[in-house]
Amino acid sequence: MELIKDINKKVLDWLDERYDARQWIRENLTEKLVHKHINWLYCFGGLSFLGFLLQIGTGIFLMMYYIPTPKDALASVQNIANNVPFGWLFQRLHSIGANVVNLLVMFHMLRVLYHGAYKKPREFQWVSGVFLLLITMAMSFTGYLLPWTQLSYWGATIGTEMPGATPIIGEWLVQLIRGSAQITGITLTRFYAIHAVVLPLTLIAFLGIHFLMIRKVGISGPM
Amino acid sequence: MAKKKKEKHEEGAVPFVPVHIMKEMAAAFIFLGILIPLAILYPFEELEPANPFVTPEHIKPEWYFLAAYQILKIVPSKVLGLALQGIVILAIILLPFWDTNSERNPRKRPLFSIIAVATILGYIILTAWGKYS
Numbered sequence: 001m002e003l004i005k006d007i008n009k010k011v012l013d014w015l016d017e018r019y020d021a022r023q024w025i026r027e028n029l030t031e032k033l034v035h036k037h038i039n040w041l042y043c044f045g046g047l048s049f050l051g052f053l054l055q056i057g058t059g060i061f062l063m064m065y066y067i068p069t070p071k072d073a074l075a076s077v078q079n080i081a082n083n084v085p086f087g088w089l090f091q092r093l094h095s096i097g098a099n100v101v102n103l104l105v106m107f108h109m110l111r112v113l114y115h116g117a118y119k120k121p122r123e124f125q126w127v128s129g130v131f132l133l134l135i136t137m138a139m140s141f142t143g144y145l146l147p148w149t150q151l152s153y154w155g156a157t158i159g160t161e162m163p164g165a166t167p168i169i170g171e172w173l174v175q176l177i178r179g180s181a182q183i184t185g186i187t188l189t190r191f192y193a194i195h196a197v198v199l200p201l202t203l204i205a206f207l208g209i210h211f212l213m214i215r216k217v218g219i220s221g222p223m
Numbered sequence: 224m225a226k227k228k229k230e231k232h233e234e235g236a237v238p239f240v241p242v243h244i245m246k247e248m249a250a251a252f253i254f255l256g257i258l259i260p261l262a263i264l265y266p267f268e269e270l271e272p273a274n275p276f277v278t279p280e281h282i283k284p285e286w287y288f289l290a291a292y293q294i295l296k297i298v299p300s301k302v303l304g305l306a307l308q309g310i311v312i313l314a315i316i317l318l319p320f321w322d323t324n325s326e327r328n329p330r331k332r333p334l335f336s337i338i339a340v341a342t343i344l345g346y347i348i349l350t351a352w353g354k355y356s
Contacts, residue, residue, distance in 0.1 A: 029240035036237055043250035050251050054258075074272050081267035092262035100258060102287045113339055116327030123319035130316045137287060144285065153273030154282045158292075165301035182275060223328045 037222045044108035049207070051101035055139075056200065058094040066146070068192040070185045073148035098140050105133050117220040125217070128210045135203045142195035148188065156183050156191070289353035290346050296353070311342075 015021035065084055067076040080087035109129065112118055118126035145156040160183070163173045179186035237243065284292050291308055298304035314321070322335055329336045 029244075030238050032239040033236040034239050034243050038237075038243060038246075040246060040250065042243075043247055046247045047250055047254050050254060070273070074270060078267075078269070088267055089259075089262055091267060092265065093258065096261050096265060097258060099285070099287075100254075100261075104254075106287075110343070114329060116329070116332075118319045119322070119325060119327060120319070126319050127316055130312075134312070140285060140287065147270060148273045149270040150273050150277075150279055151270070151282070153275065154279055155284055158282060159284060159288070162291075162295065162305065165305045167302060220327075 034219050035221050038219060041111045042219065044104055044111055048101060048104040048108050051097060051104050052136075052203070052207075055094060055097055055101060058090045058097065059196065059200075061090045062094055063196060068146070068189050070148055070188060073146065073188065077147045098143060102133075102136055102140060105136050109133060115220060115223060121217050122213075122220065125210065125213050128206050128213070132203065132206050132210060135199055135206065139195060139199045139203070142191040142199065145183070145188065145191045146195065153183055156187070160187075283353065286350060286354070290349035293349040293353035293356075296356075 012021055062080060065076055065080045065087065067073060077091065081091045082088070112126065112129070118129075141156075141159055145152045160174055160177050163177065164170045166173055175181070177187075177190075178184075179190045283289065294308055295301065295304040298307060324332060324335070326332050329339075
């Protein structure tokens with residue numbers, strides 16, 4: 001025990017000399033105050049973030065075995081679920097987790113709505129939050145196609161038809177999303193890139209803004 | 224810096240670490256305690272491979288898209304349905320800019336509370352409708 005304390009102190013001293021570590025810890029963690037009334041309802045934001053981290057973690061694992069071609073996609077997912085050690089767990093966590101993250105973000109949103117926490121000075125907290133929900137949904141939509149099953153294929157067909165009703169640019173929009181007239185291998189690689197790179201990076205950018213702003217303004221006080 | 228922050232809070236404010244973070248961590252373990260059993264209880268099912276030549280009879284989106292899907296189904300014009308979706312999303316994004324009353328208690332802002340509850344109920348009803356129609 002003494003040894004651990006000693007090492008702890010040495011590490012902190014070392015960090016202190018260079019980065020004022022103790023002061024940073026005080027300001028941002030141990031002396032960073034939040035309102036007393038903050039209860040369990042306020043945990044949904046943190047849980048959404050945890051859910052997102054879990055999706056990133058399991059998603060990277062799945063990427064190591066997943067093959068984004070119409071011929072191999074489903075077989076590679078089946079391989080993950082049936083043969084890869086603990087693959088079933090990662091696949092299930094990622095697939096069920098997607099539903100759970102959507103739910104958690106919605107709960108978080110309802111909590112903010114109930115407490116009127118989006119009001120001045122937290123307007124952009126809300127705006128960035130709605131974008132985070134929309135990005136989460138887009139992630140779910142693009143991810144749903146990847147196993148290339150009958151459900152995912154036709155789900156994506158119907159989903160990508162929707163913007164086709166837009167006046168003037170509708171057809172062009174559908175073509176842009178699909179990359180071809182129908183859902184094909186081009187759509188699959190396109191959705192894969194968007195699902196695994198474009199949307200996560202966008203989400204991280206919005207999360208960064210969301211977190212920095214709440215640090216600055218603080219969690220809303222009692223009603 | 225820390226001192227300045229303190230002044231903004233009422234009596235009895237609590238430090239983020241360890242008071243609030245313990246709550247968050249407990250919630251995190253409850254979350255994992257629910258998610259992991261779910262992953263075990265709902266095992267991977269053998270799935271039907273995609274067949275571009277056979278359209279399945281009943282194809283429905285995931286639950287979080289059902290409401291949007293149902294709007295498109297019940298509004299006769301597709302353009303109108305799409306516009307309606309766009310308007311709802313825009314109204315939600317811009318919420319802090321049209322609900323500018325500084326009163327936060329839902330009981331003391333009945334009009335807004337009615338709109339909010341109606342919207343949430345509408346989402347739930349459309350979702351159920353989409354699911355069971």
